[in-house]
Amino acid sequence: MERKSRKPNRRLILIKVENIKKSFGALQVLKGINLEIPSGKIYSVVGASGAGKTTLLQIIGTLSKPDSGQVFFEGKNIFSLPEKELSLFRNQKIGFVFQFHHLLPEFTALENVCIPAFIAGRSKNDTEKDAYKLLDYLGMNHRIHHKPSALSGGEKQRVAVARALINKPAVVLADEPSGNLDSANRDDLHDLLFQLRDDFGQTFVIVTHDDHFAERSDKIIHMKDGVISPG
Numbered sequence: 001m002e003r004k005s006r007k008p009n010r011r012l013i014l015i016k017v018e019n020i021k022k023s024f025g026a027l028q029v030l031k032g033i034n035l036e037i038p039s040g041k042i043y044s045v046v047g048a049s050g051a052g053k054t055t056l057l058q059i060i061g062t063l064s065k066p067d068s069g070q071v072f073f074e075g076k077n078i079f080s081l082p083e084k085e086l087s088l089f090r091n092q093k094i095g096f097v098f099q100f101h102h103l104l105p106e107f108t109a110l111e112n113v114c115i116p117a118f119i120a121g122r123s124k125n126d127t128e129k130d131a132y133k134l135l136d137y138l139g140m141n142h143r144i145h146h147k148p149s150a151l152s153g154g155e156k157q158r159v160a161v162a163r164a165l166i167n168k169p170a171v172v173l174a175d176e177p178s179g180n181l182d183s184a185n186r187d188d189l190h191d192l193l194f195q196l197r198d199d200f201g202q203t204f205v206i207v208t209h210d211d212h213f214a215e216r217s218d219k220i221i222h223m224k225d226g227v228i229s230p231g
Helices: 054-060 083-093 109-119 124-137 153-165 185-198 211-216
Strands: 011-026 027-038 041-044 068-073 095-097 172-174 202-209 220-225 227-229
Touching: 011 054, 027 054, 027 202, 027 227, 041 054, 041 185, 041 211, 054 172, 054 202, 083 095, 095 153, 109 124, 109 153, 124 153, 153 172, 153 185, 185 202, 185 211
Parallel strands: 041 202, 041 220, 095 172, 172 202
Antiparallel strands: 011 027, 011 068, 220 227
């Protein structure tokens, strides 16, 4: 993976969340969230089910809009963007990894990784070169032409990580990425995320119930009843 190593300014605030509130019907899920996420760090978001973790992650990722409040990304108020520009921003700046990999079953590992880049309008030749490099870096060079049904759970998540990285996003958002893995694959995936942070300055915001992973991260965000608590 020939990606230029970055040495990010540790003081640079990549994402700033200001007084985010979100309700679903009569249920207020987020009750005024304020958060700053610097570049080149791994932030873990922890808390009981129903605390609002996934809703917060979806709003940071622009998959859902807040009822009130603002999200700034590199100083830009992202929800002020028109819908088409917001979609383009999401594709270029944000990578996503989910608990269930969401790979398309009819496509190979290589093809799944390429999809976000094709959506961004990148050439097939350049995209496939980058996808090969990513999969090789992630130890998947021998599984490039296999479809998801032929991959193990850990291999599927590595493909999902490669897909999240193909457009060189500023941040990767992950929702319980190791929640469906056995202990060995879970530990391998966690080590990989820290390696990506250390080698390339990749920023991650990860919702997790894994205490060991959270303790290794640069900061733990504790959520309870729709607010950030001291922990």
